[in-house]
Amino acid sequence: MVHVINMKVSFKQRTIDNKIKVYDAIITHWVRMRNFIFHELLPRPNAHPEFDKLYGESQAFIGEAILVSEDYKLTEDINALNERLYRTTWHDFTPEIINLEMEDIKAQGMIIINRMRGDIKKSSILELSDFLHIFTGK
Numbered sequence: 001m002v003h004v005i006n007m008k009v010s011f012k013q014r015t016i017d018n019k020i021k022v023y024d025a026i027i028t029h030w031v032r033m034r035n036f037i038f039h040e041l042l043p044r045p046n047a048h049p050e051f052d053k054l055y056g057e058s059q060a061f062i063g064e065a066i067l068v069s070e071d072y073k074l075t076e077d078i079n080a081l082n083e084r085l086y087r088t089t090w091h092d093f094t095p096e097i098i099n100l101e102m103e104d105i106k107a108q109g110m111i112i113i114n115r116m117r118g119d120i121k122k123s124s125i126l127e128l129s130d131f132l133h134i135f136t137g138k
Helices: 002-041 048-068 072-087 095-123 128-136
Strands: none
Touching (some): 002 048, 048 072, 072 095
């Protein structure tokens, strides 16, 4: 029994490690996309292939997040924010509007990041369903 519980705890630790890794990668890509928008995309509107690459990488990490998180709404909101960063026609806005949009994205991002943190913390708790899985295998 001790061995089975130890295995369950080990599995939960790997899940936590995977969530931390993928959430960190998503946040890092959001920052990279934001910096790219300000330093490359706005001065050079034809810099789309590089931006497309950043977007593709971030989408791959979002796919990983879907695999490691059971919170569908969280991964849906992560994807929506990522899509907003990518699909906004930044070069059509004035600098003031761009700054307002970025501040709103940042505020939404902070809310999502707090939810990511909560998702990680939730994974650290052994719940009744974990013990049922240990005893029944279901």
